[in-house]
Amino acid sequence: MNAFKVIASTYLAGFTLLMINDYFPNTLMSFHIPKWLIISLMVIIFLTNNFFVKEEDNERHTLNWLIISTGYIVLLMLVLPVFGGNSSTGISFSNPIISILLVIVLFDIFAKRRKLKVNRYSN
Numbered sequence: 877m878n879a880f881k882v883i884a885s886t887y888l889a890g891f892t893l894l895m896i897n898d899y900f901p902n903t904l905m906s907f908h909i910p911k912w913l914i915i916s917l918m919v920i921i922f923l924t925n926n927f928f929v930k931e932e933d934n935e936r937h938t939l940n941w942l943i944i945s946t947g948y949i950v951l952l953m954l955v956l957p958v959f960g961g962n963s964s965t966g967i968s969f970s971n972p973i974i975s976i977l978l979v980i981v982l983f984d985i986f987a988k989r990r991k992l993k994v995n996r997y998s999n
Contacts, residue, residue: 883921884941888948890918895952899961935995939988946981 893914897904904911953968967974 884944886921887918888945890914891945891949892952895949895956895967896961898963898965898967899956899959901964935988935992939985939992942981942985942988946978946985950978 893904893909894911897911904914953974956963957968969975
């Protein structure tokens with residue numbers, strides 16, 4: 877398993893725990909996991925990410941990360957309410973800001989994908 881997969885998996889696991897805690901408050905407390913620990917781990921991984929990703933792979937990894945993380949967040953936002961959760965911070969599709977951000981990210985994904993294809997065929 878390469879460094880990108882480890883970093884992405886850790887981010888998604890930490891983000892999942894934070895989203896579960898948002899939709900089901902005090903869930904992390906029942907597992908004795910402090911929220912600061914998860915946030916600290918994600919910050920440390922974010923800061924060390926540049927040491928593990930090669931420059932030539934950066935655009936491809938960025939596109940992959942945008943697709944995976946966006947799809948995963950949308951999946952969490954669909955699944956967690958099905959299990960009876962309700963976002964305490966407003967991270968849901970009923971929030972217009974979240975919907976606008978999702979549209980912006982989708983445009984960014986398509987733009988990066990097009991740029992990556994053009995760069996690949998021009999080389």
